[in-house]
Structures are given as C-alpha cells and as structure tokens.
Amino acid sequence: MSIYLEIFLAFLKIGTVSFGGGYGMIPIIRDEMLSRGWITDDVLWNYIAIAESTPGPIAINLATFVGNDLAGFWGSLLATTAVVIPAFVIILIIAAIFKNFASNKYVKAAMKGVTPIIWGLIISTGLLLVVKCFYAEYNDFDAAGEFNFHALVIFAVVGGIALGYRLIRKKKIPPIALILISAAAGMIYYIPL
Numbered sequence: 001m002s003i004y005l006e007i008f009l010a011f012l013k014i015g016t017v018s019f020g021g022g023y024g025m026i027p028i029i030r031d032e033m034l035s036r037g038w039i040t041d042d043v044l045w046n047y048i049a050i051a052e053s054t055p056g057p058i059a060i061n062l063a064t065f066v067g068n069d070l071a072g073f074w075g076s077l078l079a080t081t082a083v084v085i086p087a088f089v090i091i092l093i094i095a096a097i098f099k100n101f102a103s104n105k106y107v108k109a110a111m112k113g114v115t116p117i118i119w120g121l122i123i124s125t126g127l128l129l130v131v132k133c134f135y136a137e138y139n140d141f142d143a144a145g146e147f148n149f150h151a152l153v154i155f156a157v158v159g160g161i162a163l164g165y166r167l168i169r170k171k172k173i174p175p176i177a178l179i180l181i182s183a184a185a186g187m188i189y190y191i192p193l
C-alpha cells in the first residue's frame with residue numbers, strides 16, 4: 001500500500017473515532033503514529049506544541065505537520081483532508097435533518113430556550129475577560145487584586161480610535177484593525193525601551 005493511501009486511511013480513522021475536539025484526538029493520533037513507527041514520541045510532542053501555537057484547530061494543524069513530515073506537501077494535504085472529512089459529513093447530515101425539523105414547534109421551542117443560555121455564556125466569558133484584563137489576581141476575589149492601569153489606557157485608546165473612526169467615517173473599523181492597533185499599543189506600552 002502506498003504511503004499516501006496509508007496516511008489518508010490513518011487520518012480518516014482518527015477523524016472518525018475522535019470526539020471532544022482536537023485535544024481529544026491527541027491520544028489517538030499518538031497511538032496511530034507510534035504504532036506505525038512513522039514518528040517518534042519526541043517529534044510528536046514538538047508538533048503538538050507547534051500546533052497549539054499556530055492559528056487554527058489543533059487537530060488539523062497536527063495532521064498537517066505529521067502528513068508533511070511523512071510525505072511532504074501531498075502527505076499534509078491528504079492528512080488534513082482525511083481528518084476533516086468525518087466532521088464535515090456529520091455536519092452535513094445534521095444540517096439536512098435539522099432543515100426538515102426546523103419548522104417543528106418543539107424544535108423551535110428548544111432553540112428559543114437555548115438562546116438565553118448562549119447569551120449568558122458569552123456575557124460571563126466577556127466579564128471574566130474584563131476582570132482578567134484589569135485585575136492581576138482574578139482567580140481569588142478575596143485577595144485585593146492590583147488594578148491594571150496599563151490595560152485601562154490601552155482599552156481607552158483603542159476604544160477612542162474605534163469611536164472616532166465611526167464618527168468620522170460613519171462605519172465600523174474592521175476587527176482585525178482593532179486587534180492590530182491593540183497589539184501595537186500593548187507593545188509600545190509594555191515593552192521597555
């Protein structure tokens with residue numbers, strides 16, 4: 001069997017039997033790769049570290065790195081495609097089933113019931129991020145955490161830029177521009193010269 005077919009089938013199996021996201025796939029990827037003798041444990045852990053620090057889902061990044069190590073560009077393409085196919089097919093099936101039941105009054109009621117929960121989760125995450133941003137000791141609310149004035153200044157500058165842009169140009173500033181401005185302000189403010 002060619003290495004390309006072996007890579008495709010191995011990662012198709014990994015994508016099919018893995019649940020719980022990318023971190024749930026790591027033990028299965030490890031067992032599959034080590035049992036085949038494709039890479040060593042040390043190399044795999046290095047790939048996991050790199051996959052965690054690069055943008056995108058860890059399982060897809062890991063499949064890409066391992067596939068590239070085994071068979072270059074085509075190996076990475078096959079590994080990435082194979083690990084994604086099962087989730088893609090499952091989502092298509094769920095979408096087709098949901099489309100048929102979307103007009104059902106019970107499904108509509110369930111969706112309306114889930115909406116406040118989702119809003120609550122988003123708001124609680126936002127509040128935790130704000131507290132984490134402005135207070136050093138956010139895990140221990142009994143401790144007198146030190147307020148982070150640096151974060152407040154950066155927040156005020158970026159908020160002012162966004163508001164000024166909206167008032168002058170009559171449209172919102174793109175989110176990526178806000179991220180880049182925030183990163184630049186943080187580097188200027190926090191990195192000692």
